[in-house]
Structure formats: C-alpha cells, structure tokens
Amino acid sequence: MGISRWLNRVWNLVTTDYTGGVVDPVTEKELRHLTHRTIKEVTADLERFRFNTMLSSLMEFSNYLSRVQGRGTVSGSLWRQTMESFLLLLAPAAPHLAEELWNVTARPYSIHNQPWPSYDEELTKEEEVTVVIQVNGKVRDKVIVPASINEAEAKELALGRDRVRAYINGRKVERLIYVPKRVVNVVITA
Amino acid sequence: MTQKYDPHQIEVKWQRRWAADRLYKVRRDNKRPKFYALTMFPYTSGDLHIGHWYAMAPADTYARYQRMQGYNVLHPMGFDAFGLPAENAAIGHGIHPYDWTMKNIKNMRRQLKSIGAIYDWDREVITCLPGYYKWTQWFFLKFYHAGLAYRTKAPVNWCPRCQTVLANEQVVGEGACERCSTPVTKKELEQWFFRITKYAEQLLDHSHLNWPERIKTMQTNWVGKSEGAEISFRLEHDGAQQKEIRVFTTRPDTIFGATFFLLAPEHPLVPRLTAQEQRMQVEEYVAWCRRQSEYERVAAGREKTGVFLGSYVVNPVNGERLPVWIADYVLPTYGTGAVMAVPAHDERDLAFARKFNLPVRTVIAPPDWTGEVSAEAYAGPGTMVNSGEFSGLSSEQGYESICALLEQKRWGKRTVIYRLRDWLISRQRYWGAPIPIVYCDKCGIVPVPEKDLPVLLPRDAEFRPTGESPLKYCESFVNTTCPECSGPARRETDTMDTFMCSSWYFLRYTSPETSIAPFGETKVKKWLPVDLYTGGAEHAVMHLFYTRFFTKALKDMGLVEFDEPFPRLFNQGTIIYRGDKMSKSRGNVVGSDKYVTSLGADSVRGYVMFLGPWDLGGE
Numbered sequence: 001m002g003i004s005r006w007l008n009r010v011w012n013l014v015t016t017d018y019t020g021g022v023v024d025p026v027t028e029k030e031l032r033h034l035t036h037r038t039i040k041e042v043t044a045d046l047e048r049f050r051f052n053t054m055l056s057s058l059m060e061f062s063n064y065l066s067r068v069q070g071r072g073t074v075s076g077s078l079w080r081q082t083m084e085s086f087l088l089l090l091a092p093a094a095p096h097l098a099e100e101l102w103n104v105t106a107r108p109y110s111i112h113n114q115p116w117p118s119y120d121e122e123l124t125k126e127e128e129v130t131v132v133i134q135v136n137g138k139v140r141d142k143v144i145v146p147a148s149i150n151e152a153e154a155k156e157l158a159l160g161r162d163r164v165r166a167y168i169n170g171r172k173v174e175r176l177i178y179v180p181k182r183v184v185n186v187v188i189t190a
Numbered sequence: 191m192t193q194k195y196d197p198h199q200i201e202v203k204w205q206r207r208w209a210a211d212r213l214y215k216v217r218r219d220n221k222r223p224k225f226y227a228l229t230m231f232p233y234t235s236g237d238l239h240i241g242h243w244y245a246m247a248p249a250d251t252y253a254r255y256q257r258m259q260g261y262n263v264l265h266p267m268g269f270d271a272f273g274l275p276a277e278n279a280a281i282g283h284g285i286h287p288y289d290w291t292m293k294n295i296k297n298m299r300r301q302l303k304s305i306g307a308i309y310d311w312d313r314e315v316i317t318c319l320p321g322y323y324k325w326t327q328w329f330f331l332k333f334y335h336a337g338l339a340y341r342t343k344a345p346v347n348w349c350p351r352c353q354t355v356l357a358n359e360q361v362v363g364e365g366a367c368e369r370c371s372t373p374v375t376k377k378e379l380e381q382w383f384f385r386i387t388k389y390a391e392q393l394l395d396h397s398h399l400n401w402p403e404r405i406k407t408m409q410t411n412w413v414g415k416s417e418g419a420e421i422s423f424r425l426e427h428d429g430a431q432q433k434e435i436r437v438f439t440t441r442p443d444t445i446f447g448a449t450f451f452l453l454a455p456e457h458p459l460v461p462r463l464t465a466q467e468q469r470m471q472v473e474e475y476v477a478w479c480r481r482q483s484e485y486e487r488v489a490a491g492r493e494k495t496g497v498f499l500g501s502y503v504v505n506p507v508n509g510e511r512l513p514v515w516i517a518d519y520v521l522p523t524y525g526t527g528a529v530m531a532v533p534a535h536d537e538r539d540l541a542f543a544r545k546f547n548l549p550v551r552t553v554i555a556p557p558d559w560t561g562e563v564s565a566e567a568y569a570g571p572g573t574m575v576n577s578g579e580f581s582g583l584s585s586e587q588g589y590e591s592i593c594a595l596l597e598q599k600r601w602g603k604r605t606v607i608y609r610l611r612d613w614l615i616s617r618q619r620y621w622g623a624p625i626p627i628v629y630c631d632k633c634g635i636v637p638v639p640e641k642d643l644p645v646l647l648p649r650d651a652e653f654r655p656t657g658e659s660p661l662k663y664c665e666s667f668v669n670t671t672c673p674e675c676s677g678p679a680r681r682e683t684d685t686m687d688t689f690m691c692s693s694w695y696f697l698r699y700t701s702p703e704t705s706i707a708p709f710g711e712t713k714v715k716k717w718l719p720v721d722l723y724t725g726g727a728e729h730a731v732m733h734l735f736y737t738r739f740f741t742k743a744l745k746d747m748g749l750v751e752f753d754e755p756f757p758r759l760f761n762q763g764t765i766i767y768r769g770d771k772m773s774k775s776r777g778n779v780v781g782s783d784k785y786v787t788s789l790g791a792d793s794v795r796g797y798v799m800f801l802g803p804w805d806l807g808g809e
Contacts, residue, residue, distance in 0.1 A: 088258070095306050
C-alpha cells in the first residue's frame with residue numbers, strides 16, 4: 001500500500017535527527033508559508049470530509065520537509081516547531097504513529113489532548129515575485145507571478161506574452177535562459 | 191535514526207496506554223461545548239471487514255479533529271444485535287443465537303479496538319441484552335398508550351424463505367425480500383403496526399435538515415403525497431347499507447372522461463356488486479390475483495387483465511352509467527381501492543379500454559388537438575372539452591371548479607393521500623425483543639405493566655422457522671396470568687422488528703448505565719440532537735425514516751425536546767468488491783485483520799481514506 005510507504009517515510013523524517021547548517025531566510029520564509037498553507041488546507045478538507053485530499057496535502061508537505069531536512073537550511077527551533085504542527089495535523093488520521101513520534105521527539109503526553117494548530121491567513125498567501133523577461137538580453141516585459149513558479153512554467157509564461165511574441169515575430173527561439181524567480185531570457189536568431 | 195517503523199508494536203502499546211489512562215473517557219461535566227458524532231452501529235455479523243473500516247475510520251478521524259478543535263466529543267460504539275442472521279446461524283450450525291451473537295460481539299469489539307478510535311467503551315450499547323430491550327419494550331408500551339401501536343388483520347408481505355413478515359420498507363427491487371432476495375408474497379395475518387402514517391406530513395418536512403438531497407428525495411417519494419379529490423359514485427342498485435363508492439383521483443378535471451369504473455379485486459364491495467352470472471369468473475380472477483405479487487400487478491407494460499362484475503355506478507356530474515370491473519393493477523392499499531377510469535388521460539386505463547373494447551372520450555384537449563381520440567393517453571394540462579358547462583376552461587381552472595361543484599353538492603371533497611403505510615413491527619421469529627402484550631379471554635388485549643418489564647426472551651425455545659413465532663411452542667413463555675384479572679392468559683409470541691431497537695440507541699449512549707429509565711433526561715438534554723450522523727445511504731427509507739418518526743412521537747409524548755434526531759447527515763459511499771456491495775450477506779467481504787497485523791491500523795485507516803472522496807465509495 002502506498003500509504004504504508006508514506007507512513008514509513010514520515011517515521012524516518014521525524015526520527016532522523018535534524019542538523020541545521022547555514023540558515024537561509026528565504027527557505028525559512030517558504031517553510032512558514034507552506035506550514036500555514038497546509039494547516040489551512042487540512043482544516044478545510046476535514047470540515048468537508050475530504051480525507052483523501054487531506055492526506056495528499058500532508059504527503060506533499062512531508063516530501064517538502066524531507067528536502068528541507070536534507071539541506072539543513074532552517075534553524076533548529078523552526079524545524080522543531082514545524083514538526084510539531086505536522087504531527088498535530090497527522091494525529092486524527094494516524095493516531096498511533098502521531099502519538100509515538102510525539103513521544104519520541106520528547107513532547108508531553110498525549111498528542112490527542114493538544115489543540116488543533118491554527119494558521120495565520122497572511123502567511124498562507126502565496127508570495128509573489130517579479131520576473132523580468134528579456135529578448136536577447138534586453139528587457140521587454142515584466143510580470144508578477146507566485147514565488148512557487150518553476151522553470152517550465154516561467155518559460156512557458158515568457159513565450160506566451162504578447163510583447164515577447166512581437167519581438168520573436170516568427171523567428172526561431174534558440175534557447176531560453178532562466179534565473180530562478182528573476183529572469184527569463186529568450187534568445188532568438190538575429 | 192533510532193529504529194525502524196514497527197506499526198504493530200507501537201499500536202498495541204498506545205492502545206493499551208490510552209485504555210489504561212482512560213484517555214477517551216467522555217465526561218459529562220466537561221466544560222467544553224459538546225459535539226455528538228454518531229456512526230451507525232454495526233450489525234453483529236461476526237467480522238469487521240474493509241467496508242466497516244471505510245465507515246468507521248474516517249468518522250473517527252473527524253471526531254478526533256473536533257476533539258482537538260476544543261469540543262467535548264461523544265463518539266460512541268455499540269452493536270445492533272437482534273435479527274435473522276443469528277437465528278439462521280443457530281439453525282444452520284446448532285448454536286444458540288445468544289451465544290453466536292455474543293461470540294461475534296467479542297470478536298468485533300476486539301477488531302473495533304484495533305482501529306484505535308476514540309470510542310468510550312464504557313458507553314457500549316448491545317440491543318439484545320435485557321438491560322437494553324427492556325426499554326425497547328417500554329417504548330412499545332408508550333406507543334401503545336399513545337394510540338400509536340395497534341393490532342389488526344391485514345394482508346402483509348411474507349417472505350417464504352425467511353418465514354416471516356416484512357415491513358413494506360424491507361421489500362426491495364422487484365418485490366423481493368431485502369435480506370434473501372426471495373420474491374415476497376401476501377398473507378393475511380393479525381399483526382402489530384405503528385401508526386407512522388399519522389406523521390406523514392411532518393416526515394415530509396426536511397427543511398431543517400442538512401442531509402444529502404438523494405435521501406430527502408427518497409423519503410419524500412416513500413411518503414408519496416398526492417393531492418386530489420375524493421368523489422362518491424352512487425351504486426345503481428342500492429344495497430341495504432352502502433349506497434355509494436368513493437374514489438380518489440388526482441385529476442378531478444377529467445371526471446367527464448370516466449367511461450368505466452375499477453375496483454381492486456380485494457375491495458370489500460366486490461362480492462355484493464357481482465351479478466349472479468359473473469360470479470364464477472370473478473371468484474376465479476380474485477383467487478388468481480392473490481397469487482400475484484404487488485410488484486407484478488403494477489408493473490408498467492403488463493398485459494391488462496380484469497373481469498366485469500355485471501353492475502354499474504353513476505357518475506355524479508353527468509348521471510352516466512359506468513360498468514364496474516375489477517383489475518389487478520388497482521391496489522386495495524392505494525387511495526380507496528377504487529378508480530374512476532379515464533382512458534383518454536391515463537395510460538393504464540387506456541390499455542385496459544383497448545383490451546376490453548371500452549369507450550374512450552377525450553376531455554382535456556392538448557394544445558395541438560385535432561379533435562380525434564389520440565393514440566396515446568394525454569396526461570398533461572390543456573383545455574376542457576366534452577365536459578358540459580366546464581368545456582373551454584383550462585384544466586387548472588377546471589380542477590378548481592369541479593372541486594367546488596363536488597363540495598357544494600356534497601358529492602366529494604378535496605383531499606390528500608399518501609402512499610406511506612403504517613409500519614409493520616411484528617416478526618414471527620425468535621431472535622428479537624418480545625412484544626410486551628398479554629391476551630386474556632376476559633380482558634382482551636392487555637399491555638404488560640411497566641414494572642413487569644422486561645418480558646424475557648426464553649433461552650430454551652425451539653427456533654426452527656415454521657411461519658409462526660417459535661415462542662408459540664414455548665409453553666413456559668406463552669402461559670402467564672392476566673395483569674388485570676389474574677386469570678390465565680397467553681403472551682404475544684411475535685417479536686419486534688429490529689428497526690425498533692435501532693430507533694433509539696443514540697439516546698441510550700448518553701446514559702447506558704441507567705436502570706430506571708431508557709435514558710437520563712438531563713444527559714439527553716446535554717448531548718442531543720446528534721451533531722453529525724454518518725453511515726450508509728441504504729438506510730434511507732428504513733432506519734433513517736423510522737428514527738425520525740420515533741423521535742417525533744417521543745417529542746409528542748413529552749419524552750424529548752427535539753423532533754429531529756440527526757440535523758446533519760453524511761452518507762459515505764459504498765465499497766464495491768467483485769461487482770457488488772461488500773457485505774457478509776453477499777459473501778464478498780475482505781477481512782481487515784490481516785492488513786492490520788501486517789501493515790498496521792494507521793495504514794488501513796489511511797488506505798480507506800485515500801480511496802477517494804468519502805461520499806463516492808471505492809472499489
């Protein structure tokens with residue numbers, strides 16, 4: 001069962017000691033945002049009896065947490081705080097595992113007497129960034145997008161802009177250069 | 191990393207710890223606001239399967255969430271423990287129904303505990319124990335004293351395989367027994383009924399219920415309200431007592447189109463209206479109809495059959511003589527069991543008229559009417575024609591005008607009828623709560639006094655099904671003394687429909703320990719109504735319907751202060767396995783124990799929740 005494998009990954013995530021390195025404020029901000037967004041989503045799913053999407057949100061969140069753990073770019077206290085929220089969200093669905101992990105990470109018995117985590121609406125909002133679109137190195141357009149935009153989405157967005165298409169004007173796009181969350185440079189034949 | 195994830199070890203450990211600490215003990219004096227999250231209790235079939243987990247695990251997850259949200263959550267569990275399967279198992283395996291049931295409960299309780307839910311086991315309810323069914327009997331007496339329980343001889347649904355009667359709600363599909371799919375027949379028997387029809391109008395009111403549309407529609411159709419008129423047709427040859435027959439019609443505006451008259455074969459006036467020369471044919475036909483199921487009789491497209499009685503009635507509005515026939519598609523239980531047949535505007539009447547060469551007269555003209563009798567019956571609205579002074583009116587106006595005329599001349603009146611019939615609660619089976627009634631030659635029907643409850647189910651009854659209650663042959667049970675005159679008397683030997691037991695279990699959970707009343711008044715006041723009820727949709731016109739009736743009746747008796755037990759209902763979907771609903775009676779269950787042992791309860795919980803949206807079910 002896929003669920004079983006996921007619970008195993010959750011076990012590993014929580015029982016592996018966290019060793020923080022250099023703190024990256026951008027990652028910390030992103031982690032806070034995703035934590036609050038997940039609390040909001042899981043709460044809404046439970047209210048509507050959407051247990052399947054509740055689990056999807058938790059899976060997505062735990063996958064993200066594994067990546068952060070690997071990089072070690074958030075502070076130990078933020079990590080611990082985040083784990084706490086995660087376990088609380090897990091508690092109704094997987095009460096035994098949540099209780100065990102709560103106990104293993106030295107939190108007071110019982111997780112099932114803890115209040116449901118709350119979220120800050122402001123923090124759930126998607127952060128936005130301005131991506132500059134260049135054609136052959138010259139700025140031709142600017143667009144405000146969610147900070148979660150990935151490379152493929154950014155490139156597709158750039159090629160779809162009217163002003164960019166006017167410059168391309170039927171010529172061949174040789175290559176696309178992407179600077180994450182900042183710039184897409186469209187290189188066309190002269 | 192410390193060690194590997196070992197679900198079995200940690201689940202057993204925490205379940206023991208939670209139980210030892212009474213972590214989920216529900217306390218009434220808790221200052222938090224209450225939340226009553228109820229899940230339909232399982233029948234004691236013996237084993238918990240994935241279908242049960244699908245109902246219970248998400249419900250527990252939700253209850254846990256509300257608990258963390260700060261509510262004092264009551265999320266109880268119990269067992270619906272009376273009913274036929276225990277008796278059938280007893281017959282098949284030579285084990286007593288009580289022993290079979292209690293063995294199953296023991297196993298299922300262990301399995302339910304493996305879910306790791308927040309059930310407070312101190313509140314467990316088991317409907318087959320005397321401490322519970324005493325109060326089921328007590329409620330019967332309350333209904334009896336309130337005039338809501340009565341005994342009468344009536345044609346009832348009979349399952350030849352289960353050897354017992356069935357409530358209308360238990361006859362499903364093409365007239366089959368809800369449990370064993372055997373075609374249901376009719377039998378005339380003295381039976382106990384609950385007067386659910388008294389609440390027909392109230393049961394139609396779903397306005398305060400946050401329920402799935404589908405269930406509300408099914409209940410509305412089950413009540414089957416029709417508005418129309420009741421009209422008296424004079425008998426041409428006046429009898430000594432009765433001079434007229436009443437019919438019910440939803441279309442009084444078509445009365446000028448009546449060209450013949452139909453009675454149900456079972457109508458009490460049939461023998462009197464049968465002419466001497468028709469007698470043999472009529473009797474033969476009536477006997478034949480008795481062997482047909484109700485479903486067959488009213489099936490669409492069925493070849494029409496019937497017999498002319500040789501007599502006539504008179505249409506009050508135009509004085510026309512209408513020949514009286516009997517036909518199987520007229521049911522004695524719907525309306526008055528008599529029909530003014532208007533073949534031009536009713537499909538079945540038209541088929542009947544064609545078959546027996548009876549006249550057809552158009553009285554409602556469709557918008558594009560050519561003046562000819564059309565090939566198909568027209569049931570829509572239109573302009574009245576061939577209707578004397580009413581010709582030219584729209585059918586809507588005609589409806590009003592004809593009703594006004596009927597009322598003015600005292601030929602009839604506007605009325606409302608319901609398809610709903612009273613709830614048949616007697617069962618000729620052993621494994622149920624005995625009906626607390628005594629028959630005395632001197633005093634007649636005597637209710638057992640409250641102080642003598644429970645009427646205990648004797649353990650030593652011979653419970654082979656014979657079509658009569660097994661209790662009938664248990665002399666130590668049957669023979670008693672009359673509570674009124676102390677003379678010799680006999681006990682009622684039928685037991686109650688198990689839907690009686692499940693009509694009040696949610697009240698018992700609030701105070702399962704009380705032995706002086708079915709429930710503690712202040713406790714019910716604190717916990718009820720149920721904040722969220724979850725369960726399968728298959729109970730739409732049975733449990734979910736009976737329980738509403740029960741609660742409304744209790745409110746009228748002043749026993750509770752609310753009239754809807756479950757303001758919010760959520761139906762989870764159905765788990766389909768090998769093309770059918772997973773159910774022990776269908777023989778396609780997937781047990782849950784082996785998955786719990788190998789993967790852990792949390793995985794099984796997650797698995798059933800991850801199948802898809804909870805109301806859609808899974809495969």
